[in-house]
Structure formats: structure tokens, C-alpha cells
Amino acid sequence: MSKVAVIGGGIVGVAAAYELAKLGEEVVLFEKGYFGSGSTFRCATGIRAQFTDEANVRLMKYAVEHWERLEDELGFDINFRQTGYLFLATSEEEVEAFKANIRLQNRFGVPTRLIDMDEAREIVPILNTEPFLAGAWNPKDGKANPFKTLFAYLFRARELGVDAREHTEVVGFEREGNEITAVKFRSNGKVESVKVDTVLNATNAWAPIINEMAGLKSDIVPIKAYKHQLVKTEPLEKGQAEPLVCPPGWNDAYIIQDGEDGGVICGAGIEHEAKSLSDVEPTYDFLRGVLRYAVMIATPLRYAHVIRQWAGFYAKTPDRNPAIGKLLDNFYIAAGFSGHGFMMAPAAAQAIAELIARGRSKVPLDWDWYDPYRFERGELRTSAFQIG
Ligand SMILES: Cc1cc2nc3c(=O)[nH]c(=O)nc-3n(C[C@H](O)[C@H](O)[C@H](O)COP(=O)(O)OP(=O)(O)OC[C@H]3O[C@@H](n4cnc5c(N)ncnc54)[C@H](O)[C@@H]3O)c2cc1C
Structure with missing residues (x-):
């Protein structure tokens, strides 16, 4: 020992x-x-x-x-x-990239598949399907x-x-x-x-x-520290957005319903290199930016109150x-x-x-x-x- x-x-x-x-x-x-x-x-x-x-x-x-x-x-x-991850394509090029990723993932036993927007809406009832062409869906x-x-x-x-x-x-x-x-x-x-x-x-x-x-x-x-932030809404009825839902083409914006209380966590790649390793102050710019994306992904989120915002680090190589x-x-x-x-x-x-x-x-x-x-x-x- x-x-x-x-x-x-x-x-x-x-x-x-x-x-x-x-x-x-x-x-x-x-x-x-x-x-x-x-x-x-x-x-x-x-x-x-x-x-x-x-x-x-x-x-x-x-x-x-x-x-x-x-x-x-x-x-x-x-x-x-x-509860799965659902990536959403906003262009034909992205659909092709999704297909290539799915082939790679399937090769190693990850059961991702391409789905249409009808199926996506069944999985995420509050999804705004209109801007999206297809989804990459892995229920595991x-x-x-x-x-x-x-x-x-x-x-x-x-x-x-x-x-x-x-x-x-x-x-x-x-x-x-x-x-x-x-x-x-x-x-x-x-x-x-x-x-x-x-x-x-x-x-x-x-x-x-x-x-x-x-x-x-x-x-x-x-390794450099980048400030990443999240906001969380008041609890919604469970089952509205259980998977992590992300159109990568929209600045990696995403929503995911918290597995505990049903609030929706909203994130995005709106990032800045941290000024110091104690720079975890949330910013208004992020709040505005992330909510714009969140509402574009799921329109009903427009009516949900934001109850929290916080920041932390992506320690990036x-x-x-x-x-x-x-x-x-x-x-x-x-x-x-x-x-x-x-x-x-x-x-x-x-x-x-x-x-x-x-x-x-x-x-x-x-x-x-x-x-x-x-x-x-x-x-x-x-x-x-x-x-x-
Ligand atoms: C907004 C946001 C969203 C994220 N979302 C996801 C996600 O959905 N999924 C995912 O996988 N990851 C996510 N991440 C990233 C994830 O949080 C980190 O990659 C993960 O927590 C890293 O864990 P860690 O133990 O390596 O580091 P940390 O949790 O940062 O722990 C490092 C610890 O080292 C301690 N430490 C530093 N110096 C010393 C010292 N001299 N002596 C003793 N202790 C010291 C620090 O105090 C700290 O607690 C997210 C991060 C952020 C900020």
C-alpha cells in the first residue's frame, strides 16, 4: 500500500x-x-x-x-x-455532419439515430420544431x-x-x-x-x-478558465424538456429540465476568459443572450420566471x-x-x-x-x- x-x-x-x-x-x-x-x-x-x-x-x-x-x-x-440528448440541425450541412457523427457513434455501440421533428416534438413537448431540419437523438x-x-x-x-x-x-x-x-x-x-x-x-x-x-x-x-453561466427557471410540469436539447449552430445554446425540481436550466457558449480564478460573477449580457436562445428553442419558456443565475469555469485546454x-x-x-x-x-x-x-x-x-x-x-x- x-x-x-x-x-x-x-x-x-x-x-x-x-x-x-x-x-x-x-x-x-x-x-x-x-x-x-x-x-x-x-x-x-x-x-x-x-x-x-x-x-x-x-x-x-x-x-x-x-x-x-x-x-x-x-x-x-x-x-x-x-432522458437523452437531442441535438438539432439548422442546415443541410449540419444534417450531413450529424449523419457522420451517428455512424461513428453507432460503430462503438452508442445507439444515436436521426429523427424527424414529429418525433422530436413527442420527446420534447415544448419544442419549437419550425427552425430545425432533423435531430440526433441518443436516449441513453x-x-x-x-x-x-x-x-x-x-x-x-x-x-x-x-x-x-x-x-x-x-x-x-x-x-x-x-x-x-x-x-x-x-x-x-x-x-x-x-x-x-x-x-x-x-x-x-x-x-x-x-x-x-x-x-x-x-x-x-x-489550461485556461472560461466563465460559463447558466440560468434556471421556476419549476415546469415534469416531462416538458427532460433531454438536453441543443442546436449546436446557435452558439451551443441548450435547455435541460432539472431532474430534481423540474426547473429548466438554460446554457449557451456565450463565454469569456475569466479575469481571475475568483471571477464567478454572473452577467446581465449572458442573461439576455441565453434567454433569447432558450425561447427560440422552446417558445413557452417566454412565460417562465427565471429564479437563478450562476457562473463557473470551463477549464479548457x-x-x-x-x-x-x-x-x-x-x-x-x-x-x-x-x-x-x-x-x-x-x-x-x-x-x-x-x-x-x-x-x-x-x-x-x-x-x-x-x-x-x-x-x-x-x-x-x-x-x-x-x-x-
Ligand atoms: C456552467 C457550467 C456547466 C457545465 N455543464 C456540464 C455538464 O452538463 N456536464 C459535464 O460533464 N460537465 C459540465 N461542466 C463542467 C464540469 O462542471 C467540470 O468539468 C467538472 O466539474 C470538473 O470537475 P473537477 O473535479 O475536475 O474540477 P472542480 O470541480 O473545479 O474541482 C477542482 C477543485 O480543486 C480545488 N483546488 C484548487 N486549488 C487547490 C489547492 N491548492 N489545494 C486544494 N484544493 C484546490 C478547487 O477548490 C476545486 O474545488 C459545466 C461547467 C460549468 C461551469
Whole structure:
């Protein structure tokens, strides 16, 4: 048994701590704020295998299967629901692109199919079908509650012995050669250190800071934080817009009815690079912009009251794919999830935990595709389809 420090108490770090403990590792988990306070508790709940490249389709096919058994495995209700994702085409070129994506997804067992607007209206009763030519529909995609999911992982991780510490910020490392030997952390104003065998950087938007602390160039994995926002309406009758509905041609705008209370969450690719890592102030421009799209997708939303608006980060790499793998002999990273870290977490966390504990993983994760050193080599991947 070795001692692993996991830095970052978002869904990726907490799930990785759980997976590592399951494999018999001794784990200490550090979170500088409260668990989930980074991007995780600000996400739009969406989970999809409808990606446009082989690596992400294969990873998410596996992840969705993991999500399907997660409630049983963790023994908590996490409100995982396979209510589907419906992408909508606004031009003939997009219909052709959808067909190509569907062929790719079907090749790896993802059951997406092209549907007409009559079927789309049956699935989403409030949909304004008029602007759209066709839909790409995968009923196996879905959503889950990020709060319940993180706390379920955390509860089971602690039960397995994980020493999970909130309000405890990692502030540095002790390093010998290519190895980290200890983690320095601040809690209640006091700096202490703990000897460790391995470190996992799961801090997403903050990952460059941690990489620099480890003696690496801060842009070895060039992650930038982009402010992304959501608004949520008052509850509607359930079943009005259960799937995530998105015309990608409309600035990646989307709506999805919250699986818990029936409010409709509305998002869009109206984004700005964050001014700082505390820049989570919602903006009026976003509110105006997103509501215009939401009403174009589903006209009845015009009559729904907005009850909340919030902001968080998409921690984006240049190719919108995360960095998952080894950076130093005993220093690993799983970060830069670029807007799809919640959905990927069960698979990515299992994969990195198995890599750390066993040196290999049974998750079909293409290590080369997500290699953290690909940016330094100038080998960018095809940009991952970004929308939540
Ligand atoms: C508006 C919005 C909508 C989204 N919608 C979706 C969606 O529908 N589906 C989806 O899959 N994803 C979505 N995402 C993205 C998703 O939220 C993230 O990819 C995911 O939560 C990343 O999880 P994480 O654990 O990697 O990072 P985070 O949740 O950001 O956790 C990182 C943690 O590291 C901690 N930390 C940083 N520095 C230190 C330090 N020095 N010491 C200790 N702790 C530290 C931070 O406090 C933070 O809690 C959305 C994001 C936003 C903002």
C-alpha cells in the first residue's frame, strides 16, 4: 500500500480518491474550499456519449455504463436519469455532419439515430420544431445530480478510510529529483506537510498552479478558465424538456429540465476568459443572450420566471480534451475537462486510479489521446465537442 495525495475536491478528485481507496491505497484528499465548490456544483448535470471522435465516444460509452450502475455501487440516490440528448440541425450541412457523427457513434455501440421533428416534438413537448431540419437523438444519454453524486462518492471514500480534508489548501511540495516526497498544506492558517508516495493533480482550472508548485512549467498543460453561466427557471410540469436539447449552430445554446425540481436550466457558449480564478460573477449580457436562445428553442419558456443565475469555469485546454496521465515519476494529472468533466468523472477517475495503483487500467481510455505532454509536443487532438 502506498500513500496517495489527491489535490482537488471536485467530482474528479473525490471519485479518484474513492477509486484509489477501493484499490487498497492510503489516500489523503485536499480541498481548499468546500467539496464541490469549483466547477462541479455549478454544472448543468448533462451526461452524453454523443461526441464526434473515437476516443471520447469510447470513453463516454464506458462512462455511461458506469453511471448506469453507480447508484447501486455507491448505495445512494444520485438521480441518474437516461432522458437523452437531442441535438438539432439548422442546415443541410449540419444534417450531413450529424449523419457522420451517428455512424461513428453507432460503430462503438452508442445507439444515436436521426429523427424527424414529429418525433422530436413527442420527446420534447415544448419544442419549437419550425427552425430545425432533423435531430440526433441518443436516449441513453442523460443527467444526474452533481451534489448527490459528489457526496455519495465522498461518503463511500471516507468509509474506505480516505482522509478527506476541506478548507485545506495545498501550497507546495518537497521534491527529490523527479519525485514529489511531501505535500505542504495550509489549514486554519497553519502550514504543515505530509510525506506521500504519489500525487494526483485534480484541480482542473487551478491545475497550472499546482503543476508549477511541482517544478513544472505552469503551461506544460495549458489550461485556461472560461466563465460559463447558466440560468434556471421556476419549476415546469415534469416531462416538458427532460433531454438536453441543443442546436449546436446557435452558439451551443441548450435547455435541460432539472431532474430534481423540474426547473429548466438554460446554457449557451456565450463565454469569456475569466479575469481571475475568483471571477464567478454572473452577467446581465449572458442573461439576455441565453434567454433569447432558450425561447427560440422552446417558445413557452417566454412565460417562465427565471429564479437563478450562476457562473463557473470551463477549464479548457487548446483542444478541449482533458489531460489525463503522468507528468513526473510519481505526479499525475486529471484536469482540463473543458466542460465535460462531470460526465467523464466515473470513467476518468477509475482509469487514473488504476494507472496509479496498478500501472494499467481496464477502462477503454486512449492514454495517447489524453497525454498531458501532447501540448508541449504540439500534437493537438481534434477539438472535442464541447457543449455540456
Ligand atoms: C456552467 C457550467 C456547466 C457545465 N455543464 C456540464 C455538464 O452538463 N456536464 C459535464 O460533464 N460537465 C459540465 N461542466 C463542467 C464540469 O462542471 C467540470 O468539468 C467538472 O466539474 C470538473 O470537475 P473537477 O473535479 O475536475 O474540477 P472542480 O470541480 O473545479 O474541482 C477542482 C477543485 O480543486 C480545488 N483546488 C484548487 N486549488 C487547490 C489547492 N491548492 N489545494 C486544494 N484544493 C484546490 C478547487 O477548490 C476545486 O474545488 C459545466 C461547467 C460549468 C461551469
